[in-house]
Amino acid sequence: MAEVHCFTSATCAYLDRARVLGETLRRHHPDWVFWLCLPDTAPPGFSFDLTREPFDHIVGLQDLGIDDLAAWTFEHDVVELCTAVKGPMLRRLLRQGAGKVIYLDPDIAVLSDLTPVERLLDRHSVVLTPHLVHPETDLRGILDNEIGAMKHGIYNLGFVAVSNSDDGVRFADWWADRLLRFCFDDLPAGLFTDQRWCDHVPALFDHVHVLRDPGYNVASWNIARRPVAIGLDGVIRAAGQRLRFFHFTKIGSAGRMMLELNAADQPAVFELMKWYEFRLAAHADAAIPDGWWAYGRYNDGSSIPYAHRVGYRTRPALRALFPDPFAAGAEAMTAALDRIDAP
Amino acid sequence: MTLDEARALTHGYFQEAFYRHAARESLPADVDPLLHFLTVGWRLGLDPGPAFDVAFYLEANPDVASAGLNPLLHFVRFGYWEQRAPTRTPAEPPLAPNAGQVQFARLLCSAYFDEAYYRAQDPDLTPTDGNAFRHFLIRGWREGFDPGPKFDVHAYLTAYGDVAASNQNPLLHFVRYGEQEGRVARPPTDLWSRELDRAWAERAPATRSPQPFAPETLDPATLAELIRQSGAGQGDLVLAFSHDDYAESTGGVQNVVGDEQRAAAASGRPYLHISPMPDVLRLAENVDPSRAIVQLRLDGTKRGTLAVAGLATALRLVRAADRHVQPIVHHLAGFAPEHVSDLIAAAASRPPIVWVHDFFTLCESHALMRNNVAYCGGPPVDAMGCAICAYGPARAGHVERLRSFFERCNPDVLAPSASALDTWRGMGYAHRSGGVVPLARLQFDAERAGRASHPLRVAHLGGRSLMKGWAVFDRLMERHADDPRYEFYQLGWRDGPRAAAGLRAVDVDTRAHGRSAMIHAVRDHAIDVVVCWSACAETFCFTAHEALAGGAFVIARRDAGNVWPAVRDNAPEQGLVLETDAELFALFEGDALPELIARPRRFGELVPGCGSIDWLDAHG
Numbered sequence: 001m002a003e004v005h006c007f008t009s010a011t012c013a014y015l016d017r018a019r020v021l022g023e024t025l026r027r028h029h030p031d032w033v034f035w036l037c038l039p040d041t042a043p044p045g046f047s048f049d050l051t052r053e054p055f056d057h058i059v060g061l062q063d064l065g066i067d068d069l070a071a072w073t074f075e076h077d078v079v080e081l082c083t084a085v086k087g088p089m090l091r092r093l094l095r096q097g098a099g100k101v102i103y104l105d106p107d108i109a110v111l112s113d114l115t116p117v118e119r120l121l122d123r124h125s126v127v128l129t130p131h132l133v134h135p136e137t138d139l140r141g142i143l144d145n146e147i148g149a150m151k152h153g154i155y156n157l158g159f160v161a162v163s164n165s166d167d168g169v170r171f172a173d174w175w176a177d178r179l180l181r182f183c184f185d186d187l188p189a190g191l192f193t194d195q196r197w198c199d200h201v202p203a204l205f206d207h208v209h210v211l212r213d214p215g216y217n218v219a220s221w222n223i224a225r226r227p228v229a230i231g232l233d234g235v236i237r238a239a240g241q242r243l244r245f246f247h248f249t250k251i252g253s254a255g256r257m258m259l260e261l262n263a264a265d266q267p268a269v270f271e272l273m274k275w276y277e278f279r280l281a282a283h284a285d286a287a288i289p290d291g292w293w294a295y296g297r298y299n300d301g302s303s304i305p306y307a308h309r310v311g312y313r314t315r316p317a318l319r320a321l322f323p324d325p326f327a328a329g330a331e332a333m334t335a336a337l338d339r340i341d342a343p
Numbered sequence: 344m345t346l347d348e349a350r351a352l353t354h355g356y357f358q359e360a361f362y363r364h365a366a367r368e369s370l371p372a373d374v375d376p377l378l379h380f381l382t383v384g385w386r387l388g389l390d391p392g393p394a395f396d397v398a399f400y401l402e403a404n405p406d407v408a409s410a411g412l413n414p415l416l417h418f419v420r421f422g423y424w425e426q427r428a429p430t431r432t433p434a435e436p437p438l439a440p441n442a443g444q445v446q447f448a449r450l451l452c453s454a455y456f457d458e459a460y461y462r463a464q465d466p467d468l469t470p471t472d473g474n475a476f477r478h479f480l481i482r483g484w485r486e487g488f489d490p491g492p493k494f495d496v497h498a499y500l501t502a503y504g505d506v507a508a509s510n511q512n513p514l515l516h517f518v519r520y521g522e523q524e525g526r527v528a529r530p531p532t533d534l535w536s537r538e539l540d541r542a543w544a545e546r547a548p549a550t551r552s553p554q555p556f557a558p559e560t561l562d563p564a565t566l567a568e569l570i571r572q573s574g575a576g577q578g579d580l581v582l583a584f585s586h587d588d589y590a591e592s593t594g595g596v597q598n599v600v601g602d603e604q605r606a607a608a609a610s611g612r613p614y615l616h617i618s619p620m621p622d623v624l625r626l627a628e629n630v631d632p633s634r635a636i637v638q639l640r641l642d643g644t645k646r647g648t649l650a651v652a653g654l655a656t657a658l659r660l661v662r663a664a665d666r667h668v669q670p671i672v673h674h675l676a677g678f679a680p681e682h683v684s685d686l687i688a689a690a691a692s693r694p695p696i697v698w699v700h701d702f703f704t705l706c707e708s709h710a711l712m713r714n715n716v717a718y719c720g721g722p723p724v725d726a727m728g729c730a731i732c733a734y735g736p737a738r739a740g741h742v743e744r745l746r747s748f749f750e751r752c753n754p755d756v757l758a759p760s761a762s763a764l765d766t767w768r769g770m771g772y773a774h775r776s777g778g779v780v781p782l783a784r785l786q787f788d789a790e791r792a793g794r795a796s797h798p799l800r801v802a803h804l805g806g807r808s809l810m811k812g813w814a815v816f817d818r819l820m821e822r823h824a825d826d827p828r829y830e831f832y833q834l835g836w837r838d839g840p841r842a843a844a845g846l847r848a849v850d851v852d853t854r855a856h857g858r859s860a861m862i863h864a865v866r867d868h869a870i871d872v873v874v875c876w877s878a879c880a881e882t883f884c885f886t887a888h889e890a891l892a893g894g895a896f897v898i899a900r901r902d903a904g905n906v907w908p909a910v911r912d913n914a915p916e917q918g919l920v921l922e923t924d925a926e927l928f929a930l931f932e933g934d935a936l937p938e939l940i941a942r943p944r945r946f947g948e949l950v951p952g953c954g955s956i957d958w959l960d961a962h963g
Binding site for chain 1: 524526535536539540542543713714716717718719720722723726727728729730731732733
């Protein structure tokens with residue numbers, strides 16, 4: 001098996017993003033193997049043609065060896081599911097013999113060579129990028145970014161790199177287990193999908209490297225402290241270091257505005273955003289309906305409220321009642337929930 | 344607050360009869376009931392009328408209760424807009440805001456509401472609609488209208504989901520809370536966004552239409568005969584290439600070509616000018632030369648159109664008649680460079696001259712403005728910056744074709760400034776020699792004592808483009824909008840974005856009033872200071888020259904190509920060079936400027952250079 005494998009996790013609705021990631025990754029690392037983990041099924045009228053995609057392989061939910069798959073899938077909303085599969089997918093690639101595995105979120109674009117990460121994995125088992133690498137200096141930064149990171153996780157799990165070493169495998173097994181059971185957006189319970197788990201990583205595992213180079217994982221939450229500039233040598237830098245990859249979180253909505261507000265004096269950030277939007281448009285696929293996600297609806301077409309997913313994962317009686325919850329339908333699930341919760 | 348103001352604010356909520364009945368004997372006969380409620384009554388738990396419940400409001404809003412505020416005054420001034428309920432079961436729909444409430448909100452928002460700007464967004468909002476601010480408060484913000492140029496409703500609500508969810512007017516939120524919390528009223532990106540959109544829209548593949556067919560109106564023999572009969576004389580035939588018909592469009596390069604044609608005529612040289620059809624700002628495809636049509640102007644007279652293949656035939660006939668041919672390439676946009684080098688190879692007996700009027704030979708972005716928003720300096724084609732630039736995808740092929748062109752032609756390269764030549768040489772294209780030939784020279788004819796108007800008149804010369812420094816000038820104006828020390832002028836044309844209030848915009852049309860129109864405008868409006876803050880590297884900065892000739896003091900950005908050298912080499916005492924925007928802003932904040940410009944200043948004219956013809960006479 002090739003030495004470096006890279007993967008992302010995205011539904012069909014994020015295919016444009018995953019394609020931009022693939023396109024930019026291939027530009028810099030044509031020899032790396034790129035996998036799309038797809039917690040979704042393609043809409044009618046669309047099928048993947050790998051000869052025209054920037055992915056070498058596509059892996060579906062059924063390939064991840066997850067028990068009781070329908071019930072497990074149902075417990076998660078789209079973000080939770082896309083995140084939960086990262087652990088099993090990482091474990092699968094390591095078990096298949098990948099020497100080094102790098103996960104990148106689909107809304108990341110690789111802007112220059114990632115060889116330094118590959119080199120770090122010669123000496124380290126796990127490489128993590130913190131949300132913040134500079135202390136904030138004003139109240140807004142403290143509230144939005146520092147306290148935000150304390151709620152959502154110190155490290156941004158849009159990136160993680162793992163070597164096929166003893167410690168790397170121990171980490172992958174542990175993370176996969178926790179994500180299979182506890183990958184939920186439940187801040188009061190101390191959970192924010194996969195991220196809060198990784199706050200433990202430097203304490204639990206050896207040879208963990210915290211990559212503090214500001215050129216990695218630049219995003220709206222750290223852009224104010226990592227000014228992006230493009231020199232006359234044509235190099236894009238963040239806080240003075242070569243920009244390796246940019247994380248375009250929620251570029252279509254609030255994320256874009258947060259970037260604009262946090263980078264008001266940085267034309268290069270606007271150039272990056274505009275370029276990214278242009279590449280997204282080039283990779284958009286008209287055959288995929290807006291917001292498509294195969295697991296967003298019951299089999300009868302009714303949409304699945306988040307409360308049903310929470311109810312299903314927290315009430316064992318419901319699992320017994322509906323082994324395949326997608327077949328239940330919204331009405332039956334609501335009625336069952338009301339019955340179970342009735343005093 | 345006066346009692347009358349309080350009465351206006353509480354109108355609809357304070358009902359005198361209701362209150363008298365509720366207060367009974369606690370209300371002295373000689374005390375105004377409203378005054379009583381505002382000072383004593385509310386503390387006794389008395390309600391002002393059926394539309395407001397004092398006890399409920401204090402219970403529901405502990406921030407008001409703990410601050411000891413009058414609950415009704417808090418509600419009508421703030422709570423109403425923040426969607427706080429006045430009673431346990433508020434009226435549905437709620438009472439419309441009264442005139443006092445609107446007036447109070449207007450005061451809060453006065454720094455951000457610009458009535459003329461607001462009305463201009465909605466043609467249906469006529470002056471008879473009365474209170475435009477009221478319209479904004481109640482409806483306009485929900486319909487996406489901005490209160491003025493300093494606040495962006497959509498951006499604020501998109502960035503701050505908590506405000507959007509609270510369903511309150513975002514401007515009122517900003518002035519009351521957001522500003523203190525460090526939230527931002529408007530991302531200052533208008534010009535960037537506009538230019539970025541333009542860059543990507545223009546470079547999108549769909550906009551690359553096929554070259555339209557244009558018929559030939561000349562034949563090679565006729566053209567050769569016209570050249571033979573040229574009244575200019577028997578000197579070398581000048582074969583000049585530029586991107587459009589210099590006699591029918593205006594601009595710096597067009598002026599140079601026109602001047603050159605007249606200088607050629609004066610020196611006995613016929614002058615055949617060739618421009619592509621259509622004139623587009625990119626290289627044409629290398630199609631069969633019989634399908635590439637050019638238009639021709641001989642000795643200033645339009646002669647018609649001919650395919651490149653036919654033109655080559657005509658030029659061979661000219662050469663066969665023992666006339667030397669001197670090619671001068673001013674601009675290659677719209678041409679296939681392969682065609683131009685073929686024509687030169689077929690006909691030229693003199694080494695070609697290629698001008699660096701701009702940097703089109705380094706990139707389709709001829710001013711090297713990456714994505715139209717930032718000067719890039721023309722880095723290697725595989726640079727990261729090129730990878731995210733709208734001009735990036737075409738650049739490698741563009742440079743490859745031009746590298747071949749220069750290798751094949753090995754020209755004498757002329758640039759209007761040393762900085763332009765240096766930048767061009769960075770690409771490493773082949774060339775026989777490089778020379779600097781300024782496009783014009785300053786000729787001073789008078790010196791006067793420095794003046795200092797009160798207020799100082801500060802101008803931007805030219806259009807409102809980011810490349811020419813408008814964004815920074817606009818910020819400078821914004822910073823000093825209420826500063827009595829300065830008056831801001833724009834001498835040029837009112838393209839681009841709306842300007843800040845207070846700008847004095849003066850139309851200057853060099854087509855109608857001649858090439859000295861800008862100099863005269865600077866002089867006539869007694870401009871004290873011109874800010875030459877080009878974002879790009881000017882190859883020859885006419886505005887800096889014109890500002891000096893008009894007697895103004897010039898503040899130049901150092902890394903803007905020829906801008907500072909133009910001042911330094913002509914009138915260094917009449918200018919100042921700065922590095923950064925921050926230095927510029929600090930200069931205007933401080934008090935050093937009047938002293939700087941008090942030095943004696945000279946006035947003069949700009950005399951066009953004779954360009955290639957003088958150079959050929961000196962070097963030929």
